[in-house]
Amino acid sequence: MSNRAISSTQTIMARAGQLMLVASMAVGLAACQSTADQPMGSERTGQYSMDDGALTNAVKAKLAAEGTASLQRVNVTTNNGTVQLSGIVETAEQKEQASRLAGQVNGVRRVDNALQVRRSEAAGQPDRVLQ
Numbered sequence: 001m002s003n004r005a006i007s008s009t010q011t012i013m014a015r016a017g018q019l020m021l022v023a024s025m026a027v028g029l030a031a032c033q034s035t036a037d038q039p040m041g042s043e044r045t046g047q048y049s050m051d052d053g054a055l056t057n058a059v060k061a062k063l064a065a066e067g068t069a070s071l072q073r074v075n076v077t078t079n080n081g082t083v084q085l086s087g088i089v090e091t092a093e094q095k096e097q098a099s100r101l102a103g104q105v106n107g108v109r110r111v112d113n114a115l116q117v118r119r120s121e122a123a124g125q126p127d128r129v130l131q
Helices: 003-035 052-065 092-103
Strands: 075-079 082-089 110-119 128-130
Touching: 052 075, 052 082, 052 092, 082 092, 092 110
Parallel strands: 082 110
Antiparallel strands: 075 082, 110 128
């Protein structure tokens, strides 16, 4: 085989390798693009949904942004888009506010509010938890 034939074969092989590289990159980018709006570890069910950890963090941030100390101490857990609120708040209004705020977070499917209301000594009652 002549040097010219070898050189031509090497050029063809190099071009084929480059073409395969470009094609695999295009496929990879297309796959990334289809999941770019979906957090890792989340389940996609037709609409965008955040994973449970991200929902928990978003609800905690929303409660903390209100500036009410007892809302900042609310325990938040999330399972399959259902947010569970637990802990003790000072008033029934705060309990309702926590539910409303959690429900406003995009991706929350349901809020289970297990918060308990503490009756204050300021109301003439000793501290105790109301169900």
